[in-house]
Amino acid sequence: MTMTRAEVQDAADKAFGQSDLAPDAAHSWALIAEMGWLMMGVPEELGGLGLGREAAGVIHQGVGKALVPGPVLAQMLTIEALAAADHLPEREALIADAMAGEVMTASLAGGLDGADRLTCVPDADTASHVLHVTDDRVALVPAQQVAVTYRAGWDKSRRLFDVVLEGPGLTLAQGDAARALADRIEALRLFCLAGDSLGGAEAALAMTVAYLETRQQFDRPLALFQALKHRVADMRTQLTAADALFWSRAQQVETDIIALGALKALACTVYRLVAEEAIQLHGGIGLTMEHPCHLFLKRAMLNGALGGDADHWDEQTGRAALAAAAV
Amino acid sequence: MEGQALTDALDGLRQEVRQWLADNAPHGWRERSSSEAAFLQIQRDWFAKLVEGGYAVPHWPAQWPGGGRSLAEQKILYEELARADTPRLLLSFMSTYHAACTLFEWASEAQQALLIPRILAGEIWCQGFSEPNAGSDLANVRTRAERVGDHYVVNGQKLWSTMGQFADKCLLLVRTSNDGPKQAGLTYLLLDLKAPGVTARPIHQIHGDEEFAELFLDNVEIPVSDRLGEEGQGWAVAQSTLSSERGLTLLELSARLRGALWRLADLIRAQGRQEDSGIVRDFGRLSAKVDATCAVADQFLANRIAGIERVGDASIVKLSYSRTLREFTSLGIRLGGIDAQYHSPITFGGGMETGNWMADFMNSYAWTIAGGSDEVQRNIIAERLVGMPREPKSWTLKEGAA
Numbered sequence: 001m002t003m004t005r006a007e008v009q010d011a012a013d014k015a016f017g018q019s020d021l022a023p024d025a026a027h028s029w030a031l032i033a034e035m036g037w038l039m040m041g042v043p044e045e046l047g048g049l050g051l052g053r054e055a056a057g058v059i060h061q062g063v064g065k066a067l068v069p070g071p072v073l074a075q076m077l078t079i080e081a082l083a084a085a086d087h088l089p090e091r092e093a094l095i096a097d098a099m100a101g102e103v104m105t106a107s108l109a110g111g112l113d114g115a116d117r118l119t120c121v122p123d124a125d126t127a128s129h130v131l132h133v134t135d136d137r138v139a140l141v142p143a144q145q146v147a148v149t150y151r152a153g154w155d156k157s158r159r160l161f162d163v164v165l166e167g168p169g170l171t172l173a174q175g176d177a178a179r180a181l182a183d184r185i186e187a188l189r190l191f192c193l194a195g196d197s198l199g200g201a202e203a204a205l206a207m208t209v210a211y212l213e214t215r216q217q218f219d220r221p222l223a224l225f226q227a228l229k230h231r232v233a234d235m236r237t238q239l240t241a242a243d244a245l246f247w248s249r250a251q252q253v254e255t256d257i258i259a260l261g262a263l264k265a266l267a268c269t270v271y272r273l274v275a276e277e278a279i280q281l282h283g284g285i286g287l288t289m290e291h292p293c294h295l296f297l298k299r300a301m302l303n304g305a306l307g308g309d310a311d312h313w314d315e316q317t318g319r320a321a322l323a324a325a326a327v
Numbered sequence: 328m329e330g331q332a333l334t335d336a337l338d339g340l341r342q343e344v345r346q347w348l349a350d351n352a353p354h355g356w357r358e359r360s361s362s363e364a365a366f367l368q369i370q371r372d373w374f375a376k377l378v379e380g381g382y383a384v385p386h387w388p389a390q391w392p393g394g395g396r397s398l399a400e401q402k403i404l405y406e407e408l409a410r411a412d413t414p415r416l417l418l419s420f421m422s423t424y425h426a427a428c429t430l431f432e433w434a435s436e437a438q439q440a441l442l443i444p445r446i447l448a449g450e451i452w453c454q455g456f457s458e459p460n461a462g463s464d465l466a467n468v469r470t471r472a473e474r475v476g477d478h479y480v481v482n483g484q485k486l487w488s489t490m491g492q493f494a495d496k497c498l499l500l501v502r503t504s505n506d507g508p509k510q511a512g513l514t515y516l517l518l519d520l521k522a523p524g525v526t527a528r529p530i531h532q533i534h535g536d537e538e539f540a541e542l543f544l545d546n547v548e549i550p551v552s553d554r555l556g557e558e559g560q561g562w563a564v565a566q567s568t569l570s571s572e573r574g575l576t577l578l579e580l581s582a583r584l585r586g587a588l589w590r591l592a593d594l595i596r597a598q599g600r601q602e603d604s605g606i607v608r609d610f611g612r613l614s615a616k617v618d619a620t621c622a623v624a625d626q627f628l629a630n631r632i633a634g635i636e637r638v639g640d641a642s643i644v645k646l647s648y649s650r651t652l653r654e655f656t657s658l659g660i661r662l663g664g665i666d667a668q669y670h671s672p673i674t675f676g677g678g679m680e681t682g683n684w685m686a687d688f689m690n691s692y693a694w695t696i697a698g699g700s701d702e703v704q705r706n707i708i709a710e711r712l713v714g715m716p717r718e719p720k721s722w723t724l725k726e727g728a729a
Contacts, residue, residue: 209713223716229709233646236708241647244622245615262615310612315604318611322601325592 005054011035012062021203021292022157025069032072033101041076041188042083046095053191053250060192064199067295069157071105071122073192077185078104078131081138084181085172094140097128104140106131107163108189110308112182116165120306124148124161132165133185138178141169155298183255186307190260191249193307194267197300198246201239201267201274204296208232208278215283228281235274242270258320261313268304275300333399341403347380348411356414357674357681363537366675367493370418371449377416378447384423386575388431391443398575398632405575409582417538417676418451418490426452426498428571433515433555433564442496442517453494455485455518455542456565462487463703465500466509466562470544472501472516474551474558479503479516481547487697491540492529494520499549500565503558513561517553524548534689535673577644578624580679580694584648584655585617587680591655594662606662613654620644620651639712642704649694649701652679656691659684 015035016023032038040055042048049055056076063072075098082088082095082104098104105127107113109120113133124130130146132139145167153160173181209232212223222228242263249263275297279286286293304310353376356369377383381393385404389395396404408415416423427446430439446452461467470483481501488497497518504512520527524547529537556564591610600606627644630636656679660667663684674681679694681687695701709715 209715213715221716224719226706226718229715230702230705232713232715233705233708236713237643237646237650240643241616241619241623244626245619248622248625259618262611262618265612266615266619311608314608314611314615316611317615318607318609319601321588321611321614322592322595322607325589326596 004051005058008040008051008055008058009062012058016062016066016068019066022067022069022295025159028068029070029072029101029103032068032070033099036099037072038075038079038099038101042079042095042099046083046092048083048095048099053188053252054247056188056192057195057246057250060195061199061202064196064201064299065203067157067200067203067292067299069159071103071127073189073196074105074108074122074131075103076192077106077189078129078140080185080188081106081131081133081172081181082140084138084177084184085140085170088170088172090170094129103127104129104131106133106185108160108193108306110189110306110312111186118163118165119160121148121161121163122158124163125150125159129169130163130165131185132169133182134178135182136175136178137171138173138181138185139169139171141165141167145169153302155295155302157295157299158302183257187255187257187260189307190257190264193303194246194260194264197264197267197271197303198239198243200296200299200303201235201271202243204271204274204278204293205232205235205239207292208274208281211282222281231277231281235270235277238270239274242266258313258316261308262317264307265310265313265317268300269310271296271300272304337399337403340400341407344382344404344407345411347382348407348413351376351380352411352413357677360414360675360677361672363675367418369414370416370676373414374416374419374449383416383419384427384447386424387427392447398628401575402578402628405579406582409579409586412583412586414676415579415583415678418493419446419449421454421489421494421498422446422450422452424571424576425454425568426496429498429515429555429564429568432567450496451490451494452496452498453488453491453520453540454568455488455491455497455499456568457487458484459486463700465565466513468500468502468513470499470501472503472514472549474503477552478548478550479514479554481516481518481544481549483544485542485544486539487530488527488540488542489538489697491520491542492527492537494527494540496520497542498568500561503561510562511559513565514558515555515561515564516549517555518544518547518549519553522547522549532689533692534686536675536686536690538693575628577641577648578621578628580652581617581621581624581648583678584652584680585621587655587678588614588617590680590682591658591662594659598662598664600662609658613651613658616651616654620647623647637712639708642699642707643712645694645699646701646704646708649691649704652691652694653688655680656684656688660688 015031037059039048040051044050079098085091103123103126105121105124107118107121112135125148129140129142132141147164149162213221215222245263279293282293285291360366360369384393385396385401387394430442472479472481497520499516499518501514502512503514524545526543527540530539624644627640667684671683673683673686710717
């Protein structure tokens with residue numbers, strides 16, 4: 001797996017490593033499909049690459065680093081659900097379309113969806129299907145059976161929609177199988193949001209350090225001021241620790257949602273810290289639309305709210321840790 | 328060995344150590360450790376027991392009894408020691424790490440043959456580096472050694488010598504010259520603390536323990552044959568001593584921190600605050616940080632095993648641990664409420680998280696100040712790891728600049 005992780009990493013660097021921040025959405029989406037990233041999590045017998053969480057981790061860190069727009073995370077959630085629908089006759093055709101880049105989206109809000117409405121659904125206007133996840137049924141609802149409403153967010157790198165379901169769609173799983181699948185979808189959403197956040201934090205920190213090394217005030221580069229160096233060191237430390245936790249949880253075999261929720265909360269907290277500091281340390285220029293600092297801050301804020309916020313996951317983590325310590 | 332065979336061998340070692348600990352780990356030592364004398368006895372007994380079992384010095388070269396363990400094996404050993412909540416080896420730590428590692432690198436075979444077995448027999452070493460005016464700026468050492476015939480005459484004061492008041496020997500950094508750069512005038516000596524002119528006084532720490540001493544050296548004679556390296560090479564020798572500390576200590580401490588979360592959990596339950604979302608959240612956030620600290624310590628070790636450790640990686644682990652420990656003990660005080668404000672006797676050598684929260688909080692400074700303060704670690708991280716420019720030696724404004 002280590003070799004694979006290195007290979008995926010290499011591909012991710014080539015795809016978005018050199019490009020501008022927040023690249024064009026259509027071009028990015030075509031590139032993602034072309035690179036085979038949408039095949040990563042699909043089992044080999046269904047025509048995918050059968051790669052696990054590590055590969056998803058590399059991809060979402062890469063996407064976060066470059067502030068790539070589009071529905072890649074939502075698409076992966078839908079693909080995860082389709083792969084589990086082994087009784088569905090249309091499964092193989094749908095997966096093939098999804099892997100090829102036909103948009104099939106899902107809510108990033110966190111937890112279960114409402115009975116007939118979803119929020120925080122990326123690119124629902126161009127999607128052929130929307131994933132619907134409830135406690136006892138996971139379904140794929142075609143575009144003909146949904147009404148979508150765009151809601152402008154602060155983070156322009158994600159186009160989010162409210163969706164009202166007007167038909168039942170195709171059943172992917174029911175009963176216990178649906179519950180288990182809903183857990184897997186939630187786990188993947190949390191892990192990928194953590195990856196996106198750590199990638200973004202890494203890029204924002206690198207950008208800030210580069211700026212401190214270039215910008216001169218009082219006849220010296222800002223990077224010479226110890227007060228600023230220490231803030232960078234604190235960011236570096238928190239980010240490295242969160243990243244270490246990310247890769248350790250990537251290898252976790254069983255699906256422990258709370259452990260992934262704790263990871264996501266930590267990753268988003270670090271992202272937010274780094275993004276806030278990036279603006280502060282860039283000074284005036286960091287406060288302008290022309291400079292990309294704000295893009296990181298806005299995505300960090302949104303990532304913090306998606307998938308369940310830190311208040312939610314910290315409490316869940318606390319309860320789980322209390323229970324674990326009682327054994 | 329590789330792949331499955333290696334995994335099997337490591338699993339085998341884990342079972343072996345676990346069984347050995349079940350048979351040999353001391354019970355009830357925390358309760359007994361209510362005085363300095365009891366602490367010393369517990370430490371000596373446990374060290375002797377570990378030497379007997381072959382687990383005291385896994386990091387030593389294979390030619391010494393108990394040595395030759397790989398980093399992966401050492402990791403397992405420390406994880407199991409943490410799991411069994413055995414006393415941490417505080418009294419012998421400087422001897423088996425700092426002293427031994429320096430001797431392996433710099434001492435003659437004859438010196439090693441004499442001194443290394445004594446460490447296994449329980450001889451205690453301390454470190455005489457810091458001084459009142461040489462803390463973070465170690466090169467500023469002023470303790471003076473004058474060469475007179477076949478010995479040095481040493482005068483000066485050393486500070487923060489861990490376990491110095493109980494030690495037999497001392498790794499001593501002295502100044503033999505004031506010429507050239509500060510580092511170039513330093514020399515490294517091995518001091519017998521029973522020599523005439525040595526006075527050791529314990530330092531009273533704010534939580535009531537005395538883990539450090541100050542040493543006063545008044546015309547102390549040290550044979551030239553007890554020098555490591557050449558005269559003027561002391562700085563290089565000292566680097567060996569200091570780098571020996573970056574072993575698995577933080578991995579062990581992080582594992583112990585995770586293992587001690589139950590103390591906070593018990594307190595939350597005892598106070599009926601399981602439904603207090605504020606407390607539960609803070610506990611959850613802390614436990615995630617503890618997990619991240621364990622993960623970064625693990626990653627550090629994996630990188631070291633793979634030979635891809637970078638300068639500054641160890642500082643990340645230390646800073647991550649020290650800040651998390653501060654938060655851990657701080658939550659303990661908060662949960663302790665008014666009770667935590669009343670003094671209760673400390674557990675000597677009880678570790679970083681004994682449940683005596685105020686004492687634990689105050690003791691957490693041992694990790695934010697000792698062994699390179701958080702501020703020094705931040706400098707190392709920013710300059711060596713991130714690559715920001717180093718502090719100029721002396722900064723003068725350009726002519727004409729305001």
